[in-house]
Amino acid sequence: MPDVRRETRWSWMGRAAYEATATLQTEVRDRLARGAGPERLLLLEHPHVYTLGRNADPEDVLANLADLEQRGVDVVATDRGGQVTYHGPGQLVGYPILDLSPDRRDLRRFVRDLEEVVVRLLAGYGVEAEGGEGERIGVWTRGRKIASLGIHVARWRTTHGFALNVATDLALFGGIVACGLPDAEMTSLAREAGNAPDLAEVASGLAPIFGEVFSRRMVPDPDFADAARPRIAR
Secondary structure, three states, rough: OOOOEEEEEEEEEEEEEEEHHHHHHHHHHHHHOOOOOOEEEEEEEOOEEEEEEEOOOHEEEOOOOOHHHHHHHEEEOOOOOOOOEEOOEEEEEEEOEEEOOOOOOOOHHHHHHHHHHHHHHHOOOOOOEEEOOOOHOEEEEEEEEEEEEEEEOOOEOOOOEEEEOOOOOOOHHHHEHHOOOOOOOOHHHHHOOOOOOOOOHHHHHHHHHHHHHHOOOEEOHHHHHHHHHHHHHH
């Protein structure tokens, strides 16, 4: 029988500048809204950047801004939910641009499903994890936070998503109160599993899991990544 699930195209984008990628997400979402483009899952890593969500307290950026500029760490306000977090090399970031209509119009379910994708992925590397609730949204393993979530939904079309620490320099989280949780300990797949898988490999393993959880037919689209790369690289 033919696969009748909705198609979502996924691309490994490599390293991509945060603000340019945010603009790209908006363009993809707008094309999706007009019926002029497909759903997409963008998988990538960012250069060093602290991002402030809509509920962020600027005082949760503890590091001196002049020092951050000298070290090449950007500070960017964003329209995602959540508070302050860190993105950087060695972290797999996933931006699903989906239309949740008509059958998945449930924000709690969307968040749980994103957590479930990461939980299943980690299980494949021998790391037992679980999704959080309330202020502890994200993915946790042995009391430590390994992935953060922050989403934006407009007319049931999604942007932003999740960030999984694969081989991230966890010391950079020391410059912020991550996700507004001063007592949260951050961890990574490399720390928990004892090795650091290649990010592109992790992205390739995540895409089919995403399809299982979201009932999507995942189609790789490297041409989109190649076309977008000059705009988002830094």
